[in-house]
Amino acid sequence: MLSPAELAALRQDYSQRGLRRSDLDPDPIQQFNAWLHEAVDRQLLEPNGMTVASVDAVGQPWTRTVLLKICDDRGFTFFTNYEGAKGQHFAANPRAALTFWWNALERQVNVTGTIEKTSREESAAYFHSRPESSQIGAWASGQSEVIAHREQLEKQFADALAKYGGAEIPLPPHWGGYRVIPQTIEFWQGRRSRLHDRLRYTRQPDGAWKIERLSP
Numbered sequence: 001m002l003s004p005a006e007l008a009a010l011r012q013d014y015s016q017r018g019l020r021r022s023d024l025d026p027d028p029i030q031q032f033n034a035w036l037h038e039a040v041d042r043q044l045l046e047p048n049g050m051t052v053a054s055v056d057a058v059g060q061p062w063t064r065t066v067l068l069k070i071c072d073d074r075g076f077t078f079f080t081n082y083e084g085a086k087g088q089h090f091a092a093n094p095r096a097a098l099t100f101w102w103n104a105l106e107r108q109v110n111v112t113g114t115i116e117k118t119s120r121e122e123s124a125a126y127f128h129s130r131p132e133s134s135q136i137g138a139w140a141s142g143q144s145e146v147i148a149h150r151e152q153l154e155k156q157f158a159d160a161l162a163k164y165g166g167a168e169i170p171l172p173p174h175w176g177g178y179r180v181i182p183q184t185i186e187f188w189q190g191r192r193s194r195l196h197d198r199l200r201y202t203r204q205p206d207g208a209w210k211i212e213r214l215s216p
């Protein structure tokens, strides 16, 4: 175990590059795609991995990692089980926050916004692009439920494989996409001496984006 002093001493100074307003695309989705592209080009592990926050009925925030699968003018889309914990939170409180952390690039992107389900057509298109084992897994797992032991999960997988394997697997009614429709998108670039660059886009009532620099 790390001593308190060892843990407190863990820190990194950032020095690769800065972020100026003049570097930014006026459209934050274009800007995000440029950064995502660089993360892919640098061969980072899971460059489309993002932390998603949801808030439950008593105001308790929860987070977990998911994979961004569609990013376009409508927002940031990931796919999941609608009946799991986050699905229940979003049904009661359709708001989310996202964080991308690309450590090798010393970059973070934070998004806040509202959340909506994707159409069944979009969910089906993505579902059927997944490997068969992942499609079976979506039928086999009651995401976020407490299970007695791993054998139970493996039996559910074997049962679903026996039922659906070998033919086109139907999209489970409890599975699909969520799209986060951004209200704010902040781009963070680490700089020396903790004087990081933070530039935040905020969507205006007329749909235009306002860009502001934030103190680190």
Ligand SMILES: Cc1cc2nc3c(=O)[nH]c(=O)nc-3n(C[C@H](O)[C@H](O)[C@H](O)COP(=O)(O)O)c2cc1C
Residues within 6 Å of the ligand: 046, 049, 062, 063, 064, 065, 066, 067, 068, 078, 079, 080, 081, 084, 085, 086, 087, 143, 144
């Ligand atoms: C790198 C990584 C990627 C993940 N991608 C997804 C994903 O795209 N969709 C998903 O439902 N869960 C994904 N998970 C699992 C989630 O983190 C989480 O355990 C699951 O969605 C249940 O969350 P909930 O109980 O809060 O609803 C991923 C986990 C990791 C570590």
